Amino acid sequence: MIAPKYAEVIVEVKSASVDRPFHYEVPALLADRVHVGTRVLVPFGPRRVEGYIVGFSETTDAPDKTKPLAEVLDDEPPLTPDLVKLAGWLSERYLCTKAAAVQALLPSGMRAKATTFLRIKTDPPDVYLPGSWESELLQELYQSPNKTKEQLVSEHTEWRPLIRAWVEKGFLEELHGVKHGIQAKTMAFLFTPLTSADLQTALDELSNRAKKQKELLSYLFDAGEALMMKDVFAVTGASSATLKPLLDKGYVVKEEREVNRDPYGIQHAEKSQPLPLTPTQENAYQTIKTAVDSGAPQTILLQGVTGSGKTEVYLQAIASCVEQDRQAIMLVPEIALTPQMVEQFKKRFGDEVAVLHSRLSTGEKYDEWRRIRHGEVNIVVGARSAIFAPFDSLGLMIIDEEHETSYKQDDHPKYLAREVAMYRARQHRATVVLGSATPALETRWWAHQGIVQRIEMPERVRGQKLPKVRVIDMRDELQSGNRSMFANALKQGIEERLERGEQVILFLNRRGFATFVLCRSCGYVARCRDCEIPLTYHKARGLESLRCHYCGFAERLPETCPDCKGDHVRHFGTGTQRVEEELGKVFPEAKVIRMDVDTTSGKDAHATLLSRFRKGEAQILLGTQMIAKGLDFPKVTLVGVISAETSLYLPDFRAAERTFQLLTQVAGRAGRHELPGEVIVQTYNPQHYAIQFAKHQEYEKFFDHEVRHRYTLNNPPFFELTAFTSVNEDEMKALHIARTLEDRLRRSLDGRDDVIILGTSPAPLARLQGKYRFNVVLKYKKFKGVSAPIREAYQSLQGEAQKLGGYLTIDVNAQMIL
DNA sequence: AGCACGCCGACT
DNA sequence: GTCGGCGTGCTC
Numbered sequence: 001m002i003a004p005k006y007a008e009v010i011v012e013v014k015s016a017s018v019d020r021p022f023h024y025e026v027p028a029l030l031a032d033r034v035h036v037g038t039r040v041l042v043p044f045g046p047r048r049v050e051g052y053i054v055g056f057s058e059t060t061d062a063p064d065k066t067k068p069l070a071e072v073l074d075d076e077p078p079l080t081p082d083l084v085k086l087a088g089w090l091s092e093r094y095l096c097t098k099a100a101a102v103q104a105l106l107p108s109g110m111r112a113k114a115t116t117f118l119r120i121k122t123d124p125p126d127v128y129l130p131g132s133w134e135s136e137l138l139q140e141l142y143q144s145p146n147k148t149k150e151q152l153v154s155e156h157t158e159w160r161p162l163i164r165a166w167v168e169k170g171f172l173e174e175l176h177g178v179k180h181g182i183q184a185k186t187m188a189f190l191f192t193p194l195t196s197a198d199l200q201t202a203l204d205e206l207s208n209r210a211k212k213q214k215e216l217l218s219y220l221f222d223a224g225e226a227l228m229m230k231d232v233f234a235v236t237g238a239s240s241a242t243l244k245p246l247l248d249k250g251y252v253v254k255e256e257r258e259v260n261r262d263p264y265g266i267q268h269a270e271k272s273q274p275l276p277l278t279p280t281q282e283n284a285y286q287t288i289k290t291a292v293d294s295g296a297p298q299t300i301l302l303q304g305v306t307g308s309g310k311t312e313v314y315l316q317a318i319a320s321c322v323e324q325d326r327q328a329i330m331l332v333p334e335i336a337l338t339p340q341m342v343e344q345f346k347k348r349f350g351d352e353v354a355v356l357h358s359r360l361s362t363g364e365k366y367d368e369w370r371r372i373r374h375g376e377v378n379i380v381v382g383a384r385s386a387i388f389a390p391f392d393s394l395g396l397m398i399i400d401e402e403h404e405t406s407y408k409q410d411d412h413p414k415y416l417a418r419e420v421a422m423y424r425a426r427q428h429r430a431t432v433v434l435g436s437a438t439p440a441l442e443t444r445w446w447a448h449q450g451i452v453q454r455i456e457m458p459e460r461v462r463g464q465k466l467p468k469v470r471v472i473d474m475r476d477e478l479q480s481g482n483r484s485m486f487a488n489a490l491k492q493g494i495e496e497r498l499e500r501g502e503q504v505i506l507f508l509n510r511r512g513f514a515t516f517v518l519c520r521s522c523g524y525v526a527r528c529r530d531c532e533i534p535l536t537y538h539k540a541r542g543l544e545s546l547r548c549h550y551c552g553f554a555e556r557l558p559e560t561c562p563d564c565k566g567d568h569v570r571h572f573g574t575g576t577q578r579v580e581e582e583l584g585k586v587f588p589e590a591k592v593i594r595m596d597v598d599t600t601s602g603k604d605a606h607a608t609l610l611s612r613f614r615k616g617e618a619q620i621l622l623g624t625q626m627i628a629k630g631l632d633f634p635k636v637t638l639v640g641v642i643s644a645e646t647s648l649y650l651p652d653f654r655a656a657e658r659t660f661q662l663l664t665q666v667a668g669r670a671g672r673h674e675l676p677g678e679v680i681v682q683t684y685n686p687q688h689y690a691i692q693f694a695k696h697q698e699y700e701k702f703f704d705h706e707v708r709h710r711y712t713l714n715n716p717p718f719f720e721l722t723a724f725t726s727v728n729e730d731e732m733k734a735l736h737i738a739r740t741l742e743d744r745l746r747r748s749l750d751g752r753d754d755v756i757i758l759g760t761s762p763a764p765l766a767r768l769q770g771k772y773r774f775n776v777v778l779k780y781k782k783f784k785g786v787s788a789p790i791r792e793a794y795q796s797l798q799g800e801a802q803k804l805g806g807y808l809t810i811d812v813n814a815q816m817i818l
Numbered sequence: 819a820g821c822a823c824g825c826c827g828a829c830t
Numbered sequence: 831g832t833c834g835g836c837g838t839g840c841t842c
Contacts (some may be wrong), residue, residue: 009842022842045841046821065842158834160821458820 036075198228304457306668324396356382467677552761595623
């Protein structure tokens with residue numbers, strides 16, 4: 001191959017102004033080491049930065065400026081050409097720089113930094129006054145010759161010009177180096193070089209009192225290979241004190257070797273065998289297999305109730321895909337909460353599976369990623385970002401519980417795993433399977449439209465009955481004089497469980513913000529006239545008001561209920577702590593484990609708390625929706641939802657959908673074992689369709705109702721939403737940016753009937769970390785038709801926002817407006 | 819994003 | 831007179 005003249009490089013600089021390829025000459029020496037996707041170090045202005053090659057060309061429009069590539073960072077390009085294209089698509093779809101897209105694709109920490117060492121070539125001829133910069137710099141250079149230039153400059157910015165001058169004058173020399181973010185991990189290994197005859201003499205020579213040493217030596221000899229030191233110590237009970245004399249005598253050799261970090265430990269478990277499929281499962285399996293084998297990109301919605309045996313269908317479909325030498329990705333919402341799923345995959349596929357998720361250390365992630373890139377595994381199980389697994393021949397991507405909000409990335413680029421999967425499916429002619437008992441409304445709508453193929457799995461594999469769901473009307477409770485947060489039925493239910501030694505789970509479905517206003521007498525909830533979104537309670541300067549977080553509408557807090565004229569209008573926003581206090585009062589004898597963001601911040605906090613509950617250390621588990629997924633405890637016979645309202649009246653048009661999904665999930669999971677389960681849902685709105693349909697697990701009816709609602713309000717799936725958030729410590733500045741953005745969008749999109757602009761309004765999280773936040777929301781039918789104006793307005797105002805000391809973010813296809 | 823260059827107020 | 835504040839503009 002004739003070496004191309006120029007490499008087109010995207011530099012790792014997060015600024016829209018440099019988000020385009022720069023041309024670099026390819027030195028002959030590096031020609032056979034550069035490919036599309038190769039990471040390189042390039043001179044960029046006065047410094048060196050990391051970059052990625054996205055292409056090659058024979059010409060450049062800036063021939064007088066081109067410089068050569070400085071360094072090639074890896075021998076195998078981390079990005080395949082497919083992934084380079086995917087990064088390009090990500091940056092266009094979610095409006096981020098290509099550099100940011102590439103970072104989202106690669107395991108965190110896989111970054112190299114340019115380093116520069118300064119060496120004194122000739123001492124500067126002048127003698128400098130003590131205390132002058134010159135003498136200080138000279139002293140520092142002599143004292144710490146290993147400090148990098150970057151370190152020196154960050155400690156003493158004022159030295160920068162001096163260093164530059166001395167380099168120019170030839171007093172100093174710059175030596176370039178690279179610091180890699182992640183190193184391959186090494187571990188100490190032990191082995192014995194002794195032959196069998198040597199061993200005997202050695203054992204004889206050792207003192208009879210040196211029992212541990214002899215054991216250690218024999219153990220190593222019997223092993224016949226190098227063993228990891230920590231394992232040897234663990235098995236033989238030896239320590240470094242035992243080892244030391246053996247090393248000194250040369251009986252044992254210690255060596256550092258590279259190892260793959262194995263986050264799940266060595267798996268000895270026997271492989272599980274495929275289970276026989278029910279006719280329903282068989283049908284689902286065949287449909288997926290046909291799609292994969294067809295070699296045409298397709299999306300399938302696998303709509304199966306909890307317990308319908310979706311996992312076994314996934315396992316067998318993946319097995320079939322892998323047999324054809326194509327690879328598969330399995331996404332799960334929160335891997336820390338679904339260890340069973342990982343276990344099942346490990347058992348079925350053994351070493352063929354890599355596991356990727358956010359709780360792995362940087363090094364562990366890197367190792368798993370490398371196993372994938374090198375083709376050592378064909379299957380990946382992981383959370384959201386695993387959708388970027390660097391496979392080169394994808395056949396199948398499965399997204400389990402596809403409706404879960406965790407599939408939307410919460411920082412830039414704010415991608416939706418489902419969309420990424422569908423893009424990759426087009427690239428690889430692969431199949432996407434979206435699995436859920438309660439699909440996202442959009443997904444179900446696409447199935448209705450025929451864009452997505454739908455398979456139903458309506459019955460449970462073992463035909464268990466769903467638990468009884470009781471909906472308690474809290475208005476009646478209030479009328480009969482019960483002012484506490486527990487209905488009498490729930491109180492009684494908990495008492496019974498405590499007496500019988502069974503367990504209770506209580507949900508407080510709260511997201512930690514957004515106080516809504518409700519009449520405790522009649523259940524009236526204050527809503528926006530235009531958006532129908534529940535209004536949010538605000539208190540400023542003693543004035544109580546209600547505001548819409550979508551369109552900005554505001555009114556005074558009514559003193560009496562507009563509906564029933566009663567005076568029980570209250571704002572709601574109970575936290576788990578308050579419920580815990582209340583539980584302590586009502587059931588002083590019960591032990592309670594509380595799980596929410598505050599108690600689960602540690603690395604294994606989730607697992608620890610859940611296992612303590614499983615062991616019976618507490619009778620009541622109280623938590624937010626995060627516990628809904630771990631819900632599989634044999635002794636739990638009662639699940640209580642403290643207030644369905646808290647999710648029903650989030651200032652979010654998806655609130656009804658979320659409530660329906662959560663209640664269905666709770667009901668579907670409770671009482672899976674011998675003991676019959678009961679679910680109690682407390683609410684002031686028992687007649688609400690989300691609650692009524694969830695009570696009987698009627699997804700289709702819910703869908704039918706909700707989709708009409710969405711249609712009349714121009715919400716997804718009929719319009720897509722993109723949200724901008726302007727953030728600034730200064731309220732006026734934040735508001736100004738938001739207003740200007742709104743203005744510019746209106747001007748460029750004026751008169752279009754496929755676009756709706758919801759004006760500047762305070763964000764649901766109106767103040768976060770002392771900063772004010774304002775939203776502008778854009779609704780449109782097709783992204784293609786608005787992407788250019790959006791990009792223009794966003795990029796120019798992003799710069800403005802920064803000048804004012806704040807920032808502007810964008811969330812394309814926002815799933816939740818915060 | 820950095821980093822350099824360039825034009826205005828308080829000081830070795 | 832200089833030093834060093836941060837506004838503007840460029841990076842193959």
